[in-house]
Amino acid sequence: MKNAILSELFNQMADIMEILGEDRFRISTYRKVARIIGDTPADIEVLLATGELAKIPGVGKSSLAKIEQFIKTGTITAHKQLLTKIPPKLLELLAIPGIGPKGVKAVYEELKVKSIADLKRAIKAGSFARLPGFGDKKAAVIARGIAFLEKSTGRIRLDQALEAAYLVTDFLRELSGTGRIQTAGSLRRRAETIGDVDILVAAGKGKQIVQAFTGAGFVQEVLAAGPTKGSAIIQTETAPIHVDVRVVPAESFGAAAQYFTGSKQHNVRLREIAVKAKLKLNEYGLFKADKMIAGPVEEEIYQKLCLDYIDPLLREDRGEVEAAKSRCLPKLITVEDIKADFHVHTNASDGNCDASDLAQAAKDAGYKYICITDHSRSSAIANGLSPERLAQQIKQIRKLNEKLKGVTLLAGSEVDILANGSLDFDDKLLAELDFVIAAIHSGLAGSREKVTTRTLKAMDNPYVNCIAHPTGRLIGQREPMDIDIAAVIKHAAQTHTAFEVNANPWRLDLKDTHCRMAIETGVKLAIGTDAHSVAGLALMGFGVATAARGWATKADILNTLSVAKIRSWLKSKRP
DNA sequence: GCCGTTTTCGGCCCGACTGTTTTCAGTCG
Numbered sequence: 001m002k003n004a005i006l007s008e009l010f011n012q013m014a015d016i017m018e019i020l021g022e023d024r025f026r027i028s029t030y031r032k033v034a035r036i037i038g039d040t041p042a043d044i045e046v047l048l049a050t051g052e053l054a055k056i057p058g059v060g061k062s063s064l065a066k067i068e069q070f071i072k073t074g075t076i077t078a079h080k081q082l083l084t085k086i087p088p089k090l091l092e093l094l095a096i097p098g099i100g101p102k103g104v105k106a107v108y109e110e111l112k113v114k115s116i117a118d119l120k121r122a123i124k125a126g127s128f129a130r131l132p133g134f135g136d137k138k139a140a141v142i143a144r145g146i147a148f149l150e151k152s153t154g155r156i157r158l159d160q161a162l163e164a165a166y167l168v169t170d171f172l173r174e175l176s177g178t179g180r181i182q183t184a185g186s187l188r189r190r191a192e193t194i195g196d197v198d199i200l201v202a203a204g205k206g207k208q209i210v211q212a213f214t215g216a217g218f219v220q221e222v223l224a225a226g227p228t229k230g231s232a233i234i235q236t237e238t239a240p241i242h243v244d245v246r247v248v249p250a251e252s253f254g255a256a257a258q259y260f261t262g263s264k265q266h267n268v269r270l271r272e273i274a275v276k277a278k279l280k281l282n283e284y285g286l287f288k289a290d291k292m293i294a295g296p297v298e299e300e301i302y303q304k305l306c307l308d309y310i311d312p313l314l315r316e317d318r319g320e321v322e323a324a325k326s327r328c329l330p331k332l333i334t335v336e337d338i339k340a341d342f343h344v345h346t347n348a349s350d351g352n353c354d355a356s357d358l359a360q361a362a363k364d365a366g367y368k369y370i371c372i373t374d375h376s377r378s379s380a381i382a383n384g385l386s387p388e389r390l391a392q393q394i395k396q397i398r399k400l401n402e403k404l405k406g407v408t409l410l411a412g413s414e415v416d417i418l419a420n421g422s423l424d425f426d427d428k429l430l431a432e433l434d435f436v437i438a439a440i441h442s443g444l445a446g447s448r449e450k451v452t453t454r455t456l457k458a459m460d461n462p463y464v465n466c467i468a469h470p471t472g473r474l475i476g477q478r479e480p481m482d483i484d485i486a487a488v489i490k491h492a493a494q495t496h497t498a499f500e501v502n503a504n505p506w507r508l509d510l511k512d513t514h515c516r517m518a519i520e521t522g523v524k525l526a527i528g529t530d531a532h533s534v535a536g537l538a539l540m541g542f543g544v545a546t547a548a549r550g551w552a553t554k555a556d557i558l559n560t561l562s563v564a565k566i567r568s569w570l571k572s573k574r575p
Numbered sequence: 576g577c578c579g580t581t582t583t584c585g586g587c588c589c590g591a592c593t594g595t596t597t598t599c600a601g602t603c604g
Contacts, residue, residue: 025587029576060577100602135595185604198604226592231603244604246591259589264604271588276580282589 001482002045006070007038009079010063015091016082018101019108033063035265039318041513043486045071089115097145098138106131120146144221148233155193156239157475158542159505162187164197164234164241167218172245175212178203179250184260188312190545192508193475196242198260206247213245252284254298259283265317266310273305273321281305313548318513332548335541337560339368343414343437343468343500343528344537348393349374350382351532355393355409356400361534363407369563371435372397373412373468373528376424379441384416387429394432408563410434414468416441421457423464430463435570437500437528439468440481448482455488459497462575466498466526469509477506485514489521496573498524498558503543504536515550524569526558 014030017023036056037044047053048071054064066076086108093104093116107113110131111122119142122128129139165183172178178201182188185198203209210230214222220240224231230245248256259267260283274281279288285295286304294300302309307324311332314320323329344358345351355372362370374393375384385393390413397411412435416424423430423438430436438458440451458464470488471480492499499518502509507530510518515525527543529536547557554560561569 023576026576028587033576058577062576098602102601133595133600137594141593196604224592229591231592260604262604268588275588280589284590 001043001484002071003037003040003043006044006067007034009070009076010034010037010066012091013076013079013082015094015101016086019086019090019094019105020082021101021105029058029060029063032058037067039316039513041485041517046486087114092116093119096142096149098141099145103134103142106133116146116149155195155476156241157193157505158187158190158508159539160236160238160241161194161197163238164236164243165199167234167236168197168199168213168216168243168245171216171218172199172201172209172213175209177205178209180253182253182257184246184257185244185262188261189263189315190313190542190549192511192546196244198244198246200246200248200253200256200260202250202253203247204249209247210245248283250296251292252295255281255285255295255301256283257298258301261312261315263316266315266321269317269321270301270305270307273307277305279304311548313545314551316549318516330551330553333544333552333554333557333560334548335544337554337557338527338540338544339366339562340370340559340566341367341529341531341537341540342371342412342435342466342526342559343373343502344370344531345374345382345414346372348389349379349384353534355397357534358531358537359400359404359407359409361537365537365540367407369408369410369566371410371412371528373414373435373437376413376415378416378418378424379414384424385413387425390425390429391432410566412436414439415464417454417458419443419454421454423458423461427461427463430461431574433463434567435465436463437466437468437526438464440472444472444478444481446481448484451481452484452487455483456491459488459491459495462573464497465570465573466500467492468500468528469502469507469530470499471509471511471514473509473511474506475508480509485517489514489518489523492518492523493521498526501525501527501543501547503527503529503539503541503546505539505542508542508546510546510550512546512549515547515552517550519550519552519556524558525552525556 010030011034014027017027036058048067053059066078070076090108093099111127113119113122123139123143129136165187169181172181180202182200184200186194187197206227210225213230214225214232218234219232220235221233228247232243233240234243271281279286285292286301294304299309308327308329310320310324346355358370375382377384377386394411397409401409411433413433415436415438417438417440471483473480499510501515525547527547529539531537
């Protein structure tokens with residue numbers, strides 16, 4: 001699949017054009033095309049061949065020609081030509097917080113800086129600060145930016161961002177004079193990774209609130225502190241995290257929540273609609289001439305723009321604005337709809353509690369059933385169960401069920417898909433189980449053909465109900481397998497196999513766009529926390545949010561079925 | 576480069592904060 005590299009090439013062309021100071025609208029067109037290609041789960045080659053690509057708004061003749069040239073030849077002439085105009089390493093400077101295209105252009109032309117290493121030397125030698133328009137303070141900002149870039153791994157996981165958000169919101173709540181507090185930005189949208197944490201607070205005295213925040217004990221470094229915005233690096237248990245606190249007047253709280261939740265692209269769409277209706281939309285409200293017609297309440301912004309309210313989870317400019325206009329947004333899955341967890345481990349394999357603990361915890365969470373899915377024998381590191389131990393566990397679970405009231409344990413297994421696509425247990429044993437999830441745990445770096453074939457073959461087994469973490473990625477740590485996602489989704493629909501949405505914030509696998517593709521193909525999703533402890537069950541919300549970001553409704557999610565209905569759904573695949 | 580319910584040419588979303596300024600450009604979100 002060439003989507004990622006192609007998206008990168010368009011972004012790179014935009015970067016270079018920015019440094020060269022070319023027309024900004026032209027540049028934003030390149031960025032838009034990059035985003036469209038990067039966002040789509042479908043293979044760009046297929047989209048091009050079927051003519052679908054040409055139909056996407058924003059992709060015009062010129063972009064289409066470049067994409068076609070890349071598919072045919074592996075390069076884009078325009079990209080190559082742009083690359084001759086600047087040293088390629090110069091582009092890495094754009095990642096430094098505090099320096100943008102104009103700054104990069106200046107240090108390149110005036111100081112012959114060609115890389116981050118060059119820039120560091122120029123700052124140290126003092127030549128950077130002597131450039132017109134720059135100075136000692138700017139030099140210090142950039143030096144800090146480079147240090148931050150070098151030590152940070154980039155974006156953080158959802159659980160880390162939430163930890164920071166709780167820390168700061170709890171602090172703000174204790175201050176006098178603060179009203180409503182709302183998390184915004186990519187965290188509110190539950191994007192899979194978070195750049196920085198945005199928190200809104202309604203209050204009159206902005207400067208005081210900002211000063212209190214930037215002076216708090218958890219603040220490591222203050223980046224900015226004005227009358228409405230404070231920006232700081234804060235120290236959490238897991239990582240240093242960039243947090244922005246914005247103070248807004250109560251009458252603008254809804255507009256600010258809308259504005260700062262984004263995404264950027266979603267907001268652009270909304271402001272375009274506003275402009276066409278001769279209105280102005282900003283973080284203070286929606287205005288007709290100078291009169292505010294919406295502001296305190298977020299829902300009213302959408303209402304006054306003649307749109308249905310769009311859930312933050314959908315605000316990515318992936319068709320939600322059109323759907324809101326034509327009143328056909330999906331009714332998204334919520335945690336309240338969830339009646340089960342499909343993926344948990346006990347101390348029989350690598351978990352730290354037993355099945356009865358999990359049953360009680362599931363009941364406490366308001367679930368009707370929970371599926372015990374310990375590892376199979378090939379996952380030796382995880383103390384995977386032998387056939388004998390699994391048979392034993394099934395008996396135990398049946399016995400435990402006789403005593404349980406209000407909650408049911410389903411006997412399951414997370415069965416390894418072996419190198420040749422066969423399963424770790426034979427069919428006779430699998431037939432004893434209520435729910436079988438198959439998973440690849442080894443050979444994840446295998447070829448596209450190999451990992452795809454393994455998964456396809458596993459789905460052919462009549463006892464496999466679900467594929468766990470289908471792409472195998474670990475966010476920020478391990479790339480997904482090079483699997484043909486379109487092919488496996490199609491086969492899942494044909495074989496009546498569900499796909500897992502692994503709720504662990506390290507995984508979120510399937511991811512949002514793949515969830516959407518599965519749903520559109522008619523594949524059911526089973527959300528599993530992959531919990532190894534009672535506390536792990538609480539990760540469910542991340543999985544629900546990921547599915548909802550893929551436009552999932554209650555009907556798409558197996559976790560919403562009653563025990564009776566899930567049993568009958570599971571039987572329908574069996575011989 | 577893209578697009579069209581005022582347009583096939585002339586537009587294309589909005590504001591805060593900072594630093595180096597003497598009224599604003601650059602960067603960021």
